[in-house]
Amino acid sequence: xxxxxxxxxxxxxxxxxxxxxxxxxxxxxxxxxxxxxxxxxxxxxxxxxxxxxxxxxxxxxxxxxxxxxxxxxxxxxxxxxxxxxxxxxxxxxxxxxxxxxxxxxxxxxxxxxxxxxxxxxxxxxxxxxxxxxxxxxxxxxxxxxxxxxxxxxxxxxxxxxxxxxxxxxxxxxxxxxxxxxxxxxxxxxxxxxxxxxxxxxxxxxxxxxxxxxxxxxxxxxxxxxxxxxxxxxxxxxxxxxxxxxxxxxxxxxxxxxxxxxxxxxxxxxxxxxxxxxxxxxxxxxxxxxxxxxxxxxxxxxxxxxxxxxxxxxxxxxxxxxxxxxxxxxxxxxxxxxxxxxxxxxxxxxxxxxxxxxxxxxxxxxxxxxxxxxxxxxxxxxxxxxxxxxxxxxxxxxxxxxxxxxxxxxxxxxxxxxxxxxxxxxxxxxxxxxxxxxxxxxxxxxxxxxxxxxxxxxxxxxxxxxxxxxxxxxxxxxxxxxxxxxxxxxxxxxxxxxxxxxxxxxxxxxxxxxxxxxxxxxxxxxxxxxxxxxxxxxxxxxxxxxxxxxxxxxxxxxxxxxxxxxxxxxxxxxxxxxxxxxxxxxxxxxxxxxxxxxxxxxxxxxxxxxxxxxxxxxxxxxxxxxxxxxxxxxxxxxxxxxxxxxxxxxxxxxxxxxxxxxxxxxxx
Amino acid sequence: xxxxxxxxxxxxxxxxxxxxxxxxxxxxxxxxxxxxxxxxxxxxxxxxxxxxxxxxxxxxxxxxxxxxxxxxxxxxxxxxxxxxxxxxxxxxxxxxxxxxxxxxxxxxxxxxxxxxxxxxxxxxxxxxxxxxxxxxxxxxxxxxxxxxxxxxxxxxxxxxxxxxxxxxxxxxxxxxxxxxxxxxxxxxxxxxxxxxxxxxxxxxxxxxxxxxxxxxxxxxxxxxxxxxxxxxxxxxxxxxxxxxxxxxxxxxxxxxxxxxxxxxxxxxxxxxxxxxxxxxxxxxxxxxxxxxxxxxxxxxxxxxxxxxxxxxxxxxxx
Numbered sequence: 001x002x003x004x005x006x007x008x009x010x011x012x013x014x015x016x017x018x019x020x021x022x023x024x025x026x027x028x029x030x031x032x033x034x035x036x037x038x039x040x041x042x043x044x045x046x047x048x049x050x051x052x053x054x055x056x057x058x059x060x061x062x063x064x065x066x067x068x069x070x071x072x073x074x075x076x077x078x079x080x081x082x083x084x085x086x087x088x089x090x091x092x093x094x095x096x097x098x099x100x101x102x103x104x105x106x107x108x109x110x111x112x113x114x115x116x117x118x119x120x121x122x123x124x125x126x127x128x129x130x131x132x133x134x135x136x137x138x139x140x141x142x143x144x145x146x147x148x149x150x151x152x153x154x155x156x157x158x159x160x161x162x163x164x165x166x167x168x169x170x171x172x173x174x175x176x177x178x179x180x181x182x183x184x185x186x187x188x189x190x191x192x193x194x195x196x197x198x199x200x201x202x203x204x205x206x207x208x209x210x211x212x213x214x215x216x217x218x219x220x221x222x223x224x225x226x227x228x229x230x231x232x233x234x235x236x237x238x239x240x241x242x243x244x245x246x247x248x249x250x251x252x253x254x255x256x257x258x259x260x261x262x263x264x265x266x267x268x269x270x271x272x273x274x275x276x277x278x279x280x281x282x283x284x285x286x287x288x289x290x291x292x293x294x295x296x297x298x299x300x301x302x303x304x305x306x307x308x309x310x311x312x313x314x315x316x317x318x319x320x321x322x323x324x325x326x327x328x329x330x331x332x333x334x335x336x337x338x339x340x341x342x343x344x345x346x347x348x349x350x351x352x353x354x355x356x357x358x359x360x361x362x363x364x365x366x367x368x369x370x371x372x373x374x375x376x377x378x379x380x381x382x383x384x385x386x387x388x389x390x391x392x393x394x395x396x397x398x399x400x401x402x403x404x405x406x407x408x409x410x411x412x413x414x415x416x417x418x419x420x421x422x423x424x425x426x427x428x429x430x431x432x433x434x435x436x437x438x439x440x441x442x443x444x445x446x447x448x449x450x451x452x453x454x455x456x457x458x459x460x461x462x463x464x465x466x467x468x469x470x471x472x473x474x475x476x477x478x479x480x481x482x483x484x485x486x487x488x489x490x491x492x493x494x495x496x497x498x499x500x501x502x503x504x505x506x507x508x509x510x511x512x513x514x515x516x517x518x519x520x521x522x523x524x525x526x527x528x529x530x531x532x533x534x535x536x537x538x539x540x541x542x543x544x545x546x547x548x549x550x551x552x553x554x555x556x557x558x559x560x561x562x563x564x565x566x567x568x569x570x571x572x573x574x575x576x577x578x579x580x581x582x583x584x585x586x587x588x589x590x591x592x593x594x595x596x597x598x599x600x601x602x603x604x605x606x607x608x609x610x611x612x613x614x615x616x617x618x619x620x621x622x623x624x625x626x627x628x629x630x631x632x633x634x635x636x637x638x639x640x641x642x643x644x645x646x647x648x649x650x651x652x653x654x655x656x657x658x659x660x661x662x663x664x665x666x667x
Numbered sequence: 668x669x670x671x672x673x674x675x676x677x678x679x680x681x682x683x684x685x686x687x688x689x690x691x692x693x694x695x696x697x698x699x700x701x702x703x704x705x706x707x708x709x710x711x712x713x714x715x716x717x718x719x720x721x722x723x724x725x726x727x728x729x730x731x732x733x734x735x736x737x738x739x740x741x742x743x744x745x746x747x748x749x750x751x752x753x754x755x756x757x758x759x760x761x762x763x764x765x766x767x768x769x770x771x772x773x774x775x776x777x778x779x780x781x782x783x784x785x786x787x788x789x790x791x792x793x794x795x796x797x798x799x800x801x802x803x804x805x806x807x808x809x810x811x812x813x814x815x816x817x818x819x820x821x822x823x824x825x826x827x828x829x830x831x832x833x834x835x836x837x838x839x840x841x842x843x844x845x846x847x848x849x850x851x852x853x854x855x856x857x858x859x860x861x862x863x864x865x866x867x868x869x870x871x872x873x874x875x876x877x878x879x880x881x882x883x884x885x886x887x888x889x890x891x892x893x894x895x896x897x898x899x900x901x902x903x904x905x906x907x908x909x910x911x912x913x914x915x916x917x918x919x920x921x922x923x924x925x926x927x928x929x930x931x932x933x934x935x936x937x938x939x940x941x942x943x944x945x946x947x948x949x950x951x952x953x954x955x956x957x958x959x960x961x962x963x964x965x966x967x968x969x970x971x972x973x974x975x976x977x978x979x980x981x982x983x984x985x
Contacts, residue, residue, distance in 0.1 A: 371790065372730065372790065374732045374733075374734060374788075375730070375732060378733070381734075385734070389777065389780060392776075392780060393773070394773055394774075394776055394777040394780055395766075395770055395773050395774055395777060400770075400773055404769055404770065404773075407769055407813075407817075408826070410817070411817060411820050411821055411826065413980075414821055414979060414980050414983075422980040422981060423977070423980070425980065426814075426817070426973060426976040426977045426980055427973070429814065429817055429976065430810060430814050430969070430973050430976075433809065433810035433813035433814055434806070434810040436809070436810075436813075437776075437805055437806045437807075437808075437809035437810050438806050440776060440779075440780055440802065440805065440806075440809075441802035441803070441805065441806050443780075444780060444783045444784060444787075444798065444802050445802070447784060448783070448784055448786075448787035448788075448798060449787070452732065452734070452784060452787045452788045452790070453787055453788065453789070453790030453795075454730060454790035515765070517764065517765065523764060524825055524827065524830050525824065525825045525826070525827070525830075526767045526769075526825060526826040526827060527764045527765075527767065527827070528765070528766060528767060528770050529764070529765035529766070532762065532765040533748065533765055533766050533770065533774070536744075536748045536762075536765075537741075537744045537745055537748050537774075538744070540681070540743075540744040540747050540748055541740045541741060541743065541744030542740075544740055544743055544744065544747075544893065545740050548721060548889050548893075552721035552722050552889060553721065553722050553723065553724060553725075553888065553889055555724045555725070556724060556725035556726070556727050556736075556888070557724060557725075557726060557727070558726075558727050558728075558729050559726050559727070559728065559729065560728065560729055561728035561729065561730075561789045561790075561791050561885060562726075562728070562791075562884060562885055563789075563791040563792065563793055563794075563884065563885075564793055564884060566792075567791065568792070571790065573791075573792050574790045574791070574792065574795055575787065575792065575794075575795025575796065575798070575799060579795070579799065580795065580798070580799045580802075581799070582799065583799055583800055583802075583803035583958070583959075584802070584803050584806060586959060587803060587806075587807070587959075587962045
């Protein structure tokens with residue numbers, strides 16, 4: 001199996017140089033994306049066979065490449081198999097979408113060679129089983145995605161995004177390097193088996209946890225390490241944005257889970273507090289940032305931060321319960337987190353691809369120049385609607401199931417003995433609830449402003465529906481959201497082996513339950529049946545429609561909009577993205593973003609135009625990143641003096657340095 | 668056989684809430700009118716309004732989309748299903764295991780999501796203002812009710828509404844501070860979610876303060892009837908929910924005899940009447956709030972709910 005998987009990855013790597021040659025050809029992009037699609041599908045199948053096999057053999061392989069005394073270790077255990085499936089599910093969807101979307105690429109030579117390499121790198125990360133291979137693949141993944149971020153390099157914004165991304169990615173890899181360095185210990189055993197076998201002191205393992213949180217967390221986009229994410233994800237071509245948000249953040253989650261749940265040994269009680277204290281605020285802040293945006297892809301990027309926050313809350317709860325020996329609840333929280341990994345990969349890809357379709361059809365990313373697209377692009381609009389409902393965690397779609405499971409785990413947490421946890425978990429629960437409600441507001445805005453209403457620009461009023469490949473991808477992902485929402489039991493059962501290896505227990509088997517209900521603990525405690533709920537809603541809605549049309553009236557006529565008697569034909573009169581979020585900006589933003597509205601109304605008779613400005617600040621950027629940037633700027637200015645010395649001074653400096661070195665050696 | 672029995676009794680429950688909801692609204696309106704020394708419309712007026720609306724033609728705005736026409740059915744179906752999953756006169760509901768309290772709230776959230784979209788579909792200024800304010804109110808009301816549910820569920824050890832109702836009816840529950848806070852929070856949320864005074868005025872039009880009415884301004888005929896019926900169902904749902912969690916006495920146990928079912932039905936009517944009376948008195952004795960005072964009102968609910976949950980974490984008996 002693993003040989004097959006690695007062979008697929010090798011083909012992906014080989015596609016890269018091929019793409020350089022093919023990029024100039026008119027059918028080159030189709031060939032590359034088609035091949036990537038087939039290979040991703042194959043890899044996804046391999047991963048699923050591996051995950052679902054009843055007697056799971058663990059495949060491992062050592063290749064004689066990399067460090068001579070180490071080689072490259074690869075292994076597909078349950079955790080790797082799950083993430084391999086997620087990576088290639090997203091990869092296959094992105095490749096299929098790109099078959100249509102990629103044709104509009106103006107400079108395919110800047111995208112095509114890096115795309116298969118990026119996919120390959122993510123695959124290697126989840127299969128790597130030694131620190132060296134892992135880090136090399138991780139860095140390769142970062143660089144390949146960086147190249148894709150700056151592919152539209154003529155835009156100054158994109159170059160800046162690429163710069164910030166490169167800095168943060170290097171910082172993250174450095175943190176992971178330190179984590180693995182501590183894990184490997186003085187002996188320097190870099191393969192994961194030896195790392196697992198050598199226990200660490202509590203102090204050292206705490207240090208590894210923090211380093212892993214910095215390294216993987218910055219890649220995943222946890223607040224306050226998220227600054228690069230809303231810049232870089234939207235800058236890439238849309239299918240790559242979908243991959244970065246939907247899949248690469250999950251590879252980061254994989255890295256974190258691998259280090260903390262697998263390599264680090266039994267958890268300490270305070271680890272979970274760190275995770276919860278970062279995850280909860282990430283969820284709420286992420287979605288609040290998203291609400292303040294008007295660029296559709298940036299909204300989606302910020303909402304990724306929210307979802308990563310939810311995943312880390314689940315992981316934090318799992319750690320808390322694991323540390324207290326309550327493995328069955330830990331399994332519930334862990335399964336909820338992993339299910340959200342899968343769900344988010346599905347709906348975030350769907351939404352980014354939908355945003356890409358909008359971009360293709362209108363050339364606009366600014367929601368305030370869109371509107372009325374449900375008439376011009378009915379298929380895209382229908383699929384996007386499902387994506388928006390799913391990401392808002394509303395039944396009967398999949399986002400609700402994973403949040404519901406997380407809530408069930410929170411409800412069991414009064415049993416935890418630690419006081420720190422007793423105080424922080426209710427607050428985190430509140431933050432998650434707030435995030436869920438704000439997410440719904442955010443996606444009402446996204447959908448309502450860009451798809452409903454009337455067109456706000458010529459581009460939007462002349463938009464054309466996108467090609468068949470894009471539509472098929474959107475509908476396939478939407479169907480997945482519905483299936484995962486109505487039949488969650490199947491997915492929970494598939495995750496059982498992963499939970500078993502990582503937290504020592506798994507959720508009770510769901511497959512045999514009546515009507516495919518899911519029951520996380522006991523039926524008297526809680527149960528949910530998305531299928532039945534969906535059937536009830538569908539049935540009662542259709543009965544109502546049928547009965548009313550039959551018995552009462554089914555006639556309608558068209559007339560101008562009523563609008564309380566004041567209809568205005570100008571589309572400018574509609575609510576815009578900024579005005580839609582104004583009440584929320586006033587409630588939450590005045591404290592968090594120091595949002596101020598400055599309105600200047602000229603006195604009657606004056607010809608000066610009225611002015612309205614919204615002033616907002618990004619607290620994290622200003623409090624954390626700007627000072628660091630300033631400090632570095634200040635230091636480099638000072639050091640820069642060294643560049644303009646006379647030759648005598650240089651000679652003196654060299655002499656002093658020599659003396660100092662000799663003194664140090666002598667001591 | 669068991670399945671047919673289940674389906675039939677679930678169907679009866681659905682029919683019951685559907686028939687009862689307009690009556691409840693009529694009753695509240697009547698009491699409010701009497702309190703203002705007006706005659707008020709007859710009790711059965713809401714039914715007549717619904718029938719009249721159902722028979723009329725729909726006038727659609729020129730650029731209304733297919734979504735605009737589908738949304739009334741989606742909202743109605745979602746609210747109806749949610750309402751029929753809340754125990755009314757008996758606590759043992761056949762399909763209550765298909766959705767627990769969190770799922771019921773989320774189902775109402777789905778309905779609201781679509782309602783807010785409907786407000787934006789035609790592209791009028793009033794629709795936008797309604798949707799924008801609705802999501803602002805929801806962004807505070809939804810976490811408040813979820814955390815209230817956390818507090819109640821942690822005390823009862825379950826999120827299943829029928830199990831909670833049974834637990835609350837038993838003597839194990841006792842008098843708890845956290846339950847009192849949860850009750851106040853739930854009442855505040857119920858007022859906000861149903862668009863009652865002081866958050867929104869269900870009887871207003873052409874006012875810059877309206878929320879719900881602004882969103883549904885473009886609806887007419889059968890679509891409007893469905894949306895009105897949905898809001899009536901939602902009011903019934905919230906009153907039933909408060910009754911079944913906080914005044915559970917008298918509700919029939921699962922597999923009850925005819926007699927206890929009759930007692931349950933009778934006490935349910937008494938509870939609904941009492942809640943409706945209280946709502947009418949409250950509404951007539953208070954003025955509507957400015958829109959930006961609502962966050963403070965709902966923030967109080969959020970804090971109370973959070974405090975109730977925290978108390979439960981800190982002490983098992985509070």
